[in-house]
Amino acid sequence: MDTKNFYAGEEFYAHMMLGSLRDEDGVTFRTFAPAADNIELLLDGESRPMEKVADGNFWELRVEGVETGTPYEYRIWHGGSYVDHCDPYGMQMELRPAHRSIVADLSYEWHDAEWMAARNDCHDGPMNVYELNLGSWRKRSGEEPSDDPADWYTYEEIAEPLVAHVRELGCTHVEFMPLNEYPFDGSWGYQPTGFFAATSRFGTPRQLMYLIDTLHQAGIGAILDFVPVHFATDAYGLANYDGTALYEYPNDAVGVSEWGSHNFMHSRGETCSFLQSAANFWLGAYHLDGLRLDAISRIIYWQGDAARGINGMAMDFVKTFNAGCKSLNPGILTVAEDSTDVPGTTKAVEEGGLGFDYKWDMGWMHDTLDQFSTPAEERGESYHKLTFSMAYYGGEHYLLPLSHDEVVHGKGTIANKMFGGYDQKFGQARALYLYMYCHPGKKLNFMGNEIAQLREWDERREQDWFMREYPVHDAFFHFFCELGHLYRAEPALWECDYAKDFGFIWREVSGEADVVYAFERISNEGERLLCVLNLSSQALEDRRIEVPNVESATVLLDTDWERFGGASPNADGSEVACEEGSVLVSLSACSGMLLRIS
Helix, strand or coil, X not given: CCCHHHHHCCCCCHHHCCEXXXXXXXXXXXXXXXCCCEEEEEECCEEEECEEECCCCEEEEEEXXXXXXXXXXXXXXXXXXXXXXXXXXXXXXXCCCCCCEXXXXXXXXXCCHHHHHHCCCCCCCCCEEEEECHHHHCECCCCCCCCCHXXXXXXXXXXXXXXXXXXXXXXXXXXXXXCEECCCHHHCCCCCCEEEEECHHHCCHHHHHHHHHHHHHCCCEEEEXXXXXXXXXXXXXXXXXXXXXXXXXXXXXXXXXXXXXXXXXXXXXXXXXXXXXXXXXXXXXXXXXXXXXXXXXXXXXXXXXXXXXXXHHHHHHHHHHHHHHHHHCCCCEEEECCCCCCCCXXXXXXXXXXXXXXXXXXXXXXXXXXXXXXXXXXXXXXXXXXCCHHHHHHHCCEEEEECHHHCCCCCCCHHHHCCCXXXXXXXXXXXHXXXXXXXXXXXXXXXXXXXXXXXXXXXXXXXXXXXXXXXXXXXXXXXXXXXXXXXXXXXXXXXXXXXXXXXXXXXXXXXXXXXXXXXXXXXXXXXXXXEEEEXXXXXXXXXXXXXXXXXXXXXXXXXXXXXXCCCECCCCCCECCEECCEEEEEEXXXXXXXXXXX
């Protein structure tokens, strides 16, 4: 065993020397437990003693004839007592509440070579991400809350309907909330026990491979939420794995997170190797196209608290993590859920940054939702909540998220956050989404946003698909789909997202009096689009928007069209008057319009 890089925190292939390692004749079980007094392998109802190997910090036992699907765990003795643990490097686990590891079969014949060869970070391409929790996207029990495993669809069963839905939406990628193994459904996977194990809630590793393969063959990328900061406290997991704080801090002041979980100790090379190897395993074994790393503020600052200062060792870990994952897996991307204003999150590692491809723009999300939840009559006073994002936009490669975090814990869904009564919310939500898809930056929406769901997300229930039986919700869905396809079809909306000038020019940025905004997006070939928003409670007639060198303006989309649930006649391709370097736009209250100009 070559342990040098493992201890140094530079290992990305630790799963190839630890865990349950199968060959033609049997399985070698190996674990890292330096402080253990003794370890027994519990397999097939028998206890088998393991032996120290290598430098004495590793324990090993080879067993002939072990079948795929056989459960096992390690009984680790320390100080006269023992705890039974799952395998930290195990690649499959039993369905909760059972927790043993399972000898896994990861063989699979992939059919996505064309996709894998062409995938890239999408910096100069469209990126429209559909975020979902696999267990509550659709359930056999439908609308009724259920914790019964029989109500979950398998990875394999969900593949075809998910592909069809994502393609209809015009999305380019799906982002799965964590699919690692975890004990408590209500943690949504963010408090893992099995960092290498695909959750058995939805089937086997090979069934998950089938799901991702099916997405790829349909031209859809797959991103996975990955948790590099903390892990579940369950005794059978990583907690006090060898009888001591092996992966976590020994001091509770920094060792326990705000969620009550254990914080990883990133100053230990072995911990870094564990996490880096897990990430590389998911990217390699499952052909994932990217990882979204959760809670990066807790990496940058101790406990996420700026007053405690920078956590330098954790930041070094992330730099190695990003550089290594990309070197070993060409074309993948990494995304930071980072709420800090510390610069350099998406700057290259060799230039002193953390090396992420994208950073969630949490400021844009909060400011935008605040403005749309404000009464229309008062929006002039907070007008610049929608302009402020472009003041700092050049600092990072931003992704605009309307994620699961915004539709739980009493926050209300995106549609429900819109100001006003039921009938008022839909038009404002359509205007919000037009603004979002025309604003520079890649896009992410959580499941349910596309039907203007009004009930908060609950992991025990599927989304309220029955809402499409109501015309206004079905019309909203068709608006969402049309906007998604329009976004992908227009290079001006994504080609220059991170260029020097972002292909962006404000055309009305002082419209406080009537709460009008207008901005232009421009492609590399000089194609020009003009987005105009009226967020007041009054309709506007022939509102003048100064646009230099404009001769014609054609309507591509109006959020108030009847087919979207609005009141204006559908008028695709209609011409808007232009005169003396201006466009004269008529807009319904709380609506928006996208124009092609030349």
